[in-house]
Amino acid sequence: MDSSRIALALESMRWVNLSNRHDVCAAFEAVMVSRESDRAVFRELFDRYFQAPAPTGLPLTSALAASPAPVEEQAPQRALDALTPGLLAAQTPQDDLDEETEEDMTADARFSASQRERLQQADFRTLDAWEYRQVERWARNIRGVLPQHPGRRTRAGSRGSQPHWPRALREAARLEGEVLRVPRRTRRKQPLPVLVLVDVSGSMERYTRLLMAFLHAATRDARRRDVFAIGTTLTDLTAAFRQADTDRMLAEASQRIPDFAGGTRLGSALTGLLRHHARRLVGRRTVTLLITDGLDTGEPAELDAALSGLKRHTGRLLWLNPMLRFDGYQPLARGARVMSRQVDSMLPVHNLDSLQSLAHSLQRLLQT
Numbered sequence: 001m002d003s004s005r006i007a008l009a010l011e012s013m014r015w016v017n018l019s020n021r022h023d024v025c026a027a028f029e030a031v032m033v034s035r036e037s038d039r040a041v042f043r044e045l046f047d048r049y050f051q052a053p054a055p056t057g058l059p060l061t062s063a064l065a066a067s068p069a070p071v072e073e074q075a076p077q078r079a080l081d082a083l084t085p086g087l088l089a090a091q092t093p094q095d096d097l098d099e100e101t102e103e104d105m106t107a108d109a110r111f112s113a114s115q116r117e118r119l120q121q122a123d124f125r126t127l128d129a130w131e132y133r134q135v136e137r138w139a140r141n142i143r144g145v146l147p148q149h150p151g152r153r154t155r156a157g158s159r160g161s162q163p164h165w166p167r168a169l170r171e172a173a174r175l176e177g178e179v180l181r182v183p184r185r186t187r188r189k190q191p192l193p194v195l196v197l198v199d200v201s202g203s204m205e206r207y208t209r210l211l212m213a214f215l216h217a218a219t220r221d222a223r224r225r226d227v228f229a230i231g232t233t234l235t236d237l238t239a240a241f242r243q244a245d246t247d248r249m250l251a252e253a254s255q256r257i258p259d260f261a262g263g264t265r266l267g268s269a270l271t272g273l274l275r276h277h278a279r280r281l282v283g284r285r286t287v288t289l290l291i292t293d294g295l296d297t298g299e300p301a302e303l304d305a306a307l308s309g310l311k312r313h314t315g316r317l318l319w320l321n322p323m324l325r326f327d328g329y330q331p332l333a334r335g336a337r338v339m340s341r342q343v344d345s346m347l348p349v350h351n352l353d354s355l356q357s358l359a360h361s362l363q364r365l366l367q368t
Helices: 003-015 021-032 036-050 059-063 077-083 094-110 113-121 129-140 165-174 202-218 246-256 266-276 300-313 334-342 352-356 358-367
Strands: 148-157 184-191 194-199 225-230 234-236 287-291 317-320 345-347
Touching (some): 021 036, 113 352, 194 202, 194 266, 202 287, 300 334, 352 358
Parallel strands (some): 317 345
């Protein structure tokens, strides 16, 4: 819903009787609904919002005549999802996870191959509430995004430069002192440490929740994982990401972020990151994932200096950009131009296909 359509909806109220519930609903529906499949959802939301005193106390609410709420056994799920307060807030209580799992399995069975393929390729911004929920659940099941590297610790294996004598002696003890083969020491593989910087501005609103849910599950095995939200200020979400449950993580993040769906000042936020959290950025192996559309309102010079400092403290700097959903996209905005010069690569993150290919893309980039 863009600002021009909201303005038109408000203008339409000048031409209807505000005390007539039906007229107000019809005017809003004519302006706000563009797909036939959304009409039932809109009417359900309208009825539910105006059937009781609104918590916001808007004048329009008090002007509408009260009418009996429709009797239904259960509201459509899409309407219930849309009524959930806060985009980042958990949608399902922890106690209901078993019921949700059964419901989700039923929902999966209803999908045809063509429907699943359509949602795989659909831009997150275009999904309705029910589709968004399904796609988010699929995104949480994507694993192995971070490339692995040989760590310092070793384990027994068939290959390696050094013998693994403790394992050799244990095997010899079982075989009456005979050594049939000498096990080797091989270095354990472990995921690279990751620094996640996610833009929580208004233009990123439809992507933020889903990408945070995806990264919470996909980077769970990272040896070190630091997460910050960037808006007009910098918010540390590392503690929230330690939650084992993704819904609880989203609920805690929602409480921590004071400027969700506001503006973006990347340069100022990154400068604060370098100034106050420099010790957490040391590590040439650290992969920095900067998730933003590049629509920055700060000073380009400050952003340029901050990105240069970030690259000196960490390893690869990768820009995950949902604007790559547009064919022929060029970083023409001021902040986007600065970022395109500083980052090591720019990758799409606007649909399920792009998230599933992210692991391969990261592996390829880090090997070059």
